[in-house]
Amino acid sequence: xxxxxxxxxxxxxxxxxxxxxxxxxxxxxxxxxxxxxxxxxxxxxxxxxxxxxxxxxxxxxxxxxxxxxxxxxxxxxxxxxxxxxxxxxxxxxxxxxxxxxxxxxxxxxxxxxxxxxxxxxxxxxxxxxxxxxxxxxxxxxxxxxxxxxxxxxxxxxxxxxxxxxxxxxxxxxxxxxxxxxxxxxxxxxxxxxxxxxxxxxxxxxxxxxxxxxxxxxxxxxxxxxxxxxxxxxxxxxxxxxxxxxxxxxxxxxxxxxxxxxxxxxxxxxxxxxxxxxxxxxxxxxxxxxxxxxxxxxxxxxxx
Amino acid sequence: xxxxxxxxxxxxxxxxxxxxxxxxxxxxxxxxxxxxxxxxxxxxxxxxxxxxxxxxxxxxxxxxxxxxxxxxxxxxxxxxxxxxxxxxxxxxxxxxxxxxxxxxxxxxxxxxxxxxxxxxxxxxxxxxxxxxxxxxxxxxxxxxxxxxxxxxxxxxxxxxxxxxxxxxxxxxxxxxxxxxxxxxxxxxxxxxxxxxxxxxxxxxxxxxxxxxxxxxxxxxxxxxxxxxxxxxxxxxxxxxxxxxxxxxxxxxxxxxxxxxxxxxxxxxxxxxxxxxxxxxxxxxxxxxxxxxxxxxxxxxxxxxxxx
Amino acid sequence: xxxxxxxxxxxxxxxxxxxxxxxxxxxxxxxxxxxxxxxxxxxxxxxxxxxxxxxxxxxxxxxxxxxxxxxxxxxxxxxxxxxxxxxxxxxxxxxxxxxxxxxxxxxxxxxxxxxxxxxxxxxxxxxxxxxxxxxxxxxxxxxxxxxxxxxxxxxxxxxxxxxxxxxxxxxxxxxxxxxxxxxxxxxxxxxxxxxxxxxxxxxxxxxxxxxxxxxxxxxxxxxxxxxxxxxxxxxxxxxxxxxxxxxxxxxxxxxxxxxxxx
Numbered sequence: 001x002x003x004x005x006x007x008x009x010x011x012x013x014x015x016x017x018x019x020x021x022x023x024x025x026x027x028x029x030x031x032x033x034x035x036x037x038x039x040x041x042x043x044x045x046x047x048x049x050x051x052x053x054x055x056x057x058x059x060x061x062x063x064x065x066x067x068x069x070x071x072x073x074x075x076x077x078x079x080x081x082x083x084x085x086x087x088x089x090x091x092x093x094x095x096x097x098x099x100x101x102x103x104x105x106x107x108x109x110x111x112x113x114x115x116x117x118x119x120x121x122x123x124x125x126x127x128x129x130x131x132x133x134x135x136x137x138x139x140x141x142x143x144x145x146x147x148x149x150x151x152x153x154x155x156x157x158x159x160x161x162x163x164x165x166x167x168x169x170x171x172x173x174x175x176x177x178x179x180x181x182x183x184x185x186x187x188x189x190x191x192x193x194x195x196x197x198x199x200x201x202x203x204x205x206x207x208x209x210x211x212x213x214x215x216x217x218x219x220x221x222x223x224x225x226x227x228x229x230x231x232x233x234x235x236x237x238x239x240x241x242x243x244x245x246x247x248x249x250x251x252x253x254x255x256x257x258x259x260x261x262x263x264x265x266x267x268x269x270x271x272x273x274x275x276x277x278x279x280x281x282x283x284x285x286x287x288x289x290x291x292x293x294x295x296x297x298x299x300x301x302x303x
Numbered sequence: 304x305x306x307x308x309x310x311x312x313x314x315x316x317x318x319x320x321x322x323x324x325x326x327x328x329x330x331x332x333x334x335x336x337x338x339x340x341x342x343x344x345x346x347x348x349x350x351x352x353x354x355x356x357x358x359x360x361x362x363x364x365x366x367x368x369x370x371x372x373x374x375x376x377x378x379x380x381x382x383x384x385x386x387x388x389x390x391x392x393x394x395x396x397x398x399x400x401x402x403x404x405x406x407x408x409x410x411x412x413x414x415x416x417x418x419x420x421x422x423x424x425x426x427x428x429x430x431x432x433x434x435x436x437x438x439x440x441x442x443x444x445x446x447x448x449x450x451x452x453x454x455x456x457x458x459x460x461x462x463x464x465x466x467x468x469x470x471x472x473x474x475x476x477x478x479x480x481x482x483x484x485x486x487x488x489x490x491x492x493x494x495x496x497x498x499x500x501x502x503x504x505x506x507x508x509x510x511x512x513x514x515x516x517x518x519x520x521x522x523x524x525x526x527x528x529x530x531x532x533x534x535x536x537x538x539x540x541x542x543x544x545x546x547x548x549x550x551x552x553x554x555x556x557x558x559x560x561x562x563x564x565x566x567x568x569x570x571x572x573x574x575x576x577x578x579x580x581x582x583x584x585x586x587x588x589x590x591x592x593x594x595x596x597x598x599x600x601x602x603x604x605x606x607x608x609x610x
Numbered sequence: 611x612x613x614x615x616x617x618x619x620x621x622x623x624x625x626x627x628x629x630x631x632x633x634x635x636x637x638x639x640x641x642x643x644x645x646x647x648x649x650x651x652x653x654x655x656x657x658x659x660x661x662x663x664x665x666x667x668x669x670x671x672x673x674x675x676x677x678x679x680x681x682x683x684x685x686x687x688x689x690x691x692x693x694x695x696x697x698x699x700x701x702x703x704x705x706x707x708x709x710x711x712x713x714x715x716x717x718x719x720x721x722x723x724x725x726x727x728x729x730x731x732x733x734x735x736x737x738x739x740x741x742x743x744x745x746x747x748x749x750x751x752x753x754x755x756x757x758x759x760x761x762x763x764x765x766x767x768x769x770x771x772x773x774x775x776x777x778x779x780x781x782x783x784x785x786x787x788x789x790x791x792x793x794x795x796x797x798x799x800x801x802x803x804x805x806x807x808x809x810x811x812x813x814x815x816x817x818x819x820x821x822x823x824x825x826x827x828x829x830x831x832x833x834x835x836x837x838x839x840x841x842x843x844x845x846x847x848x849x850x851x852x853x854x855x856x857x858x859x860x861x862x863x864x865x866x867x868x869x870x871x872x
Contacts, residue, residue, distance in 0.1 A: 144318045151548040152566075152582055159570045159578060160329050236445045243447045243552060244567055256447075263451030263556065267459060277448040285443040426670075505669075507710040513667055514705075515725035515776065516698025525724075529715045605715055605760040 030221075033297040040293025043286035050283055054102035063093035066251040077271055086271040088261065097253050098276050104254040105280070108169060108238045109231040115173025116234075117227060120180025121219070125211050127181070128188030139185065142178050151175075151237065158246045168247060172237050180226055187219050221298040228291035232284040239280065255280040304601060311597055315590045322586045323373060326579040327366055378580035383572050389580035392565050399469055400554070400561035404546050407481050411488035411542065416535060418489070419496025423531070424523065426501060434493060441490025446549050450483035450556045467558035480557045484549050488542050495534050503531040533604055539596040540589060547585055613640040614784055614816050615664075620676035620686075622656065622663045622840075633659045636676070637842040639835055641784070646810055646817040648831030648848070650824050650863065656840035657820050661786045665697055680784070699729040702777025706789035708769035712761035718772055719757035726779045744775045748805055767798035774805060784816045785809070791826055803829045824863055828852060836860050 034040055068090040077086040085094040127138040157171045191197060192215075200210050239256025241247035248254040255276050262273030360368070372379060378389035422434040457479060458466030470476045503509065504527060512526045551563035562581055569577035601607040622634035634656040641647045649657045663674035664685050678685040680701070685693055697703075705711045713721055722744070723737035732740070738757070745753045748771040761769060770790060777785050787806070791799040807830055809815045821827050827834060828848065835845040836859065844857045855861050 140314075144314070144321065152585055155566075155570050156326070156329055156578060156582060159573060160332065232443075239445065240447060240548075240552065244555070245571060259448055259451075263447070266451055266455050270455065273448075273451050273455065277444075277452065281444050281448065284445075285439065288439070288443060507705060507707055508713045510667060511703070511705060511711045511773070511776070512713065512724075514665065514698060514703035515728070516694045516696070517724065517728055518694070521728065525716070526713050530713070603715065606762050 030294075030297040034293050037293040037296065039289040040297075043289030043293070046282055047286040047290065050102060050279065050286070051106070054099045054106065057099040058096055061093065061096050061099075063096050066092065068092055076269070085275045086269065088265070088269070088272055094258075094271065094275060097258060098255070098279055101253045101255045101258050101276065102279060102283075104248060104252060105235050105238060105256070106231075106283070108165075108172070108254070109235040111169045112172040112176070112234045112238075113227055113230045115169060116176040116230065117180055117223060119173065120177035121184050121216065121223065123177065124181040124184025125188050125215055125219075128185035129192060129207065129211055129215065131189070131192075135185075139182075142181055146178055151240070154237070154241065155244070155246055158241060165248060165252070168238065168241070172234055176230065176234065176237075180223075180230075183222050183226065184219055187222060188215055191215055191218055225291060225295045225298060228287055228294055232287040232291075235280070235284065304598070307601055307607075308594070308598065311594050315594060319583075319587060319590060320370075323370060323583060324366070326582050327369055330575045330579055331362060331365070373583065378583070379576045381569075381574055381577045383569070383574040383577070389576050392577060393562060393580060393584060396560060396562040396565050399559055400550055400563060403477070403480055403484065403553070403559065403561060404543070404550055406477065407485040407488070407546055407550075408543060410481060411485040411492055411546075412535070412539075414485075415489045415492025416496050416532060419493035420500050420523070420528070420531070422493065423497040423500025423504065426497075431497075435497070438490035438493050441486045442494075444487075446483050446487055447552045447556065449486060450479070450553055453479050453483055454557070467556075469559050476557075480553050480559060483556075484546060484553045487549070488545060492535060492538065492542065495538060496531065499531040499534045500527065503527050506530075529603060533600065536596055536600045536603065539599075540593040543592050544589055547589070612643055614643045614681060615818075616640040616679045617660075617664065618677050618679075620660065620663065620674060620678065622659045622668065622672060622674040624669075625671045625673070633672075633840050634663065634674070635840040637837075637840075638676075639842065639845055641816055641818060642833075643783070643816055644810065644814045645832040646806070646819055646830050648827030648834045649818065649820045649837060650822065650827050650834060651837035651843075652822055654839075655837045657837045658788050660837075661788065661818060661820065665701055665703065665786065666693055667703070695729065698725045699780040700782050700784065702780075702782040702785040704770075704773050704777050704785065704787040704790045707793050708766055708773050709793065711773055712769055714761055716760075717757065718759050718761065718764070721761075722757075722772065722776050722779060725776065729780055740779065741775070744778050745771070747778065747808075748772075748774050749801070750775070767794055767801070770794060770798070770802060771805075774802070778809075778815075782815065784818065786818045786820070788820045789822070790819070792821070792823070799826070806830045824852075824866075836863065 073087065073090070075081075075087040077084060085098065087093055088097070123138065123142075127135045154171045154175055157167070161167055197210060197214055200214055205213075235255070238247055238254060239259060242254050242256030243260040245260070248257050250257075258276035259273065259280065262269075262271075262276055266273045369379075376390070378393070380388050381392055384392060418434050418438075422431040425431050454464075454466035457464045464479055465473075465476050466479065468476055509522065509526060512522045517525075547563075550561065551566055553559070554561040554563040555567055562584070565577060566581040568574070569581065617640065618638045619636050620634060620638070621632065621636050624631045624633055637660065639647075649660070651657045659668070659672070662668050663672065664678045664680075666685070668674065674686060676686060680696065683692065683696065685696070687693070712718075719738060719741055722741040723732075723734065726732050726737045726740065727734065741757065742753050745756065750756055750768065750771050756764070756768070756772075761772075764772070770793075774790075790806075791802050794802065803826065806817055806819065810817055810830070817830065819827060819830055831848050833845065834848050834851040836843040836851065836857070838859055843859050844851070844855070846856075851860060852864065855864060
């Protein structure tokens with residue numbers, strides 16, 4: 001039954017011509033799809049604006065983030081005196097504090113995510129590449145850790161070791177790497193069987209070199225998607241801790257701290273809750289849109 | 304089935320021991336004992352206190368005492384609430400937290416599955432778009448932002464619902480906390496359910512069911528739901544973990560005297576026995592839940608039994 | 611001879627993100643009662659979509675026009691209730707992939723009797739008895755045992771027998787078999803084709819057999835219809851198409867079968 005064989009070849013030819021992909025690379029293709037996605041583009045724009053504001057906004061404002069003023073306690077938003085978003089119970093300007101809080105929240109989000117990606121990628125590639133008993137044991141450990149109420153762990157870490165912002169990075173990063181490790185392991189296992197890895201092995205490259213030069217670059221797609229979806233999760237986590245009084249400490253501030261203060265004072269000063277809340281929600285939504293957009297762009301199985 | 308349960312228990316028990324050991328080590332590593340903040344005590348009293356809390360024994364001994372006490376269900380005296388044991392504190396908070404958590408997970412499951420299924424069936428209609436937009440809000444607005452806004456709006460401006468207090472479990476007092484706690488989970492569950500409904504509807508066996516000429520209602524009820532709900536069963540444990548941590552904040556915001564509140568107070572005041580007691584309770588509950596969802600999964604999906 | 615299905619000017623389109631895609635282009639054909647029509651063509655030639663559109667199984671983004679008279683009722687007409695009554699009762703469907711075509715969480719017996727109970731309000735016991743009879747027609751071994759099993763516990767060939775059994779439950783007059791043997795190994799393939807031949811000869815069931823494999827088609831078909839890129843290339847009796855094809859494309863298809871088969 002040669003017909004079967006030929007059929008398959010022809011089928012492939014037809015498929016190729018039908019797709020009309022003329023040498024476009026995966027990445028430029030993905031970029032094109034991403035920019036076609038309205039939600040993702042909106043998210044990118046909003047996120048850029050918030051980033052730029054947080055970075056450079058304070059330079060153009062007349063107040064400092066820790067500048068207290070007992071004459072201007074709980075002032076409602078006011079365009080005349082420059083307190084555009086009003087002031088808090090210490091007379092500090094809310095807008096400046098939101099922008100500073102944004103810097104901190106976003107920094108923690110990015111750094112803790114990088115920590116977790118580093119741990120997750122290392123763990124996942126090693127487990128997946130070595131395989132066998134080591135893989136089984138390593139994945140069993142992940143499974144056990146999954147069963148733990150990790151946020152409560154972070155709280156305990158913060159309690160025991162004091163409320164230190166660097167520790168916060170590490171603590172959050174250290175509990176969020178599990179999913180990453182799983183994804184990377186799965187991808188590594190499927191990559192391991194590919195011809196180009198076999199070739200490198202046949203050429204006598206060391207395991208370490210193969211992992212660094214061939215496997216990790218090929219994991220770029222899922223890692224990037226994961227990072228964009230991870231940053232908002234970390235921001236929420238940090239805010240959660242700060243809300244409980246276990247995260248960032250005065251006079252430093254983060255969105256979580258501001259929301260926490262705002263919810264305490266909301267009966268007298270609604271703006272203290274609504275403005276930081278809006279900033280945070282917008283950022284989270286943008287990141288989620290971008291993450292979803294990236295995932296669809298890199299893995300277009302829907303069509 | 305029994306094999307599966309035994310296998311899961313074999314994983315669950317070491318997990319629990321690891322957690323207990325971890326908590327114990329952290330507590331011993333903690334800089335500054337529970338009494339360091341207080342003024343210096345005469346040596347004899349200091350000694351008596353140390354003995355009362357078993358702090359004068361060696362670390363391995365302390366661990367053994369700790370574990371054997373826990374297996375007896377005794378978490379020891381609270382460091383800060385000096386007149387209470389941790390058991391008493393947990394027992395007083397547990398009914399509140401359990402009511403809150405159980406009602407939230409039931410609401411989240413029921414609404415999430417229902418909305419997600421309908422959105423999946425009516426894919427790309429207005430109904431679908433509305434559900435998905437609302438659920439996006441649920442995902443992007445963390446509960447600690449949502450909760451104060453809800454109480455600001457319904458409690459203070461409209462004056463419809465009480466914004467704080469337990470009031471012996473009055474349903475009115477529970478509406479806002481349950482809403483704030485379950486909304487993020489409703490959002491996640493409805494999105495998962497939508498995706499899995501769409502996937503199931505596109506699968507070949509649904510085509511077979513259609514080719515039998517069955518009505519849409521029967522197809523959804525008998526063929527789609529049992530399959531599309533499986534991811535939700537797997538999500539049950541993570542969802543409950545999310546609710547547990549969420550309840551810590553929600554109890555704080557709405558002034559509910561649950562376990563979460565003791566946990567925060569304990570954490571802020573370094574009440575180590577209280578914190579570790581709550582921690583171990585949470586972990587145990589979670590492990591039971593994972594076991595439960597595994598069994599439920601095996602019950603619903605005949606393919607599992609083969610493994 | 612009277613035709614059981616008469617299709618005229620059928621077109622099928624799909625609304626894809628890349629624009630409208632025309633899958634079937636204005637084709638007409640008919641099937642005579644008690645005969646087997648083989649539809650042959652490559653993947654993507656529109657042969658499956660032709661029959662999906664007739665039986666209302668097109669995916670949501672598909673649309674069709676034209677007419678398809680089944681025993682005088684237009685299947686593409688407005689009365690969707692009547693049509694879905696016909697589907698499953700008068701028209702049975704067998705799909706390509708038996709591995710995924712059965713509902714994983716339902717026992718074989720329950721899947722078989724479902725349509726019978728729904729369409730003819732038969733009692734469960736009676737329906738189960740009928741299911742056993744049908745399974746013996748498709749030569750299923752250990753029937754009692756099989757009825758209590760879940761799909762994942764059966765082999766591919768057994769699943770396909772179950773699929774054929776399901777399509778036979780309501781005594782249909784037409785069976786549409788979409789690549790019924792493609793996923794199976796060669797000996798099972800032979801068994802299944804033999805069952806088709808028996809159904810045609812002993813039960814006077816009309817069969818529309820869709821396949822990319824002209825060898826399979828030749829085993830059971832009375833008439834053959836060749837499709838390519840949504841168009842009908844040629845149709846005729848089995849002998850005529852195999853021995854004296856008129857069109858270049860058909861000749862090309864036939865040249866792909868090794869000589870010794872002819």
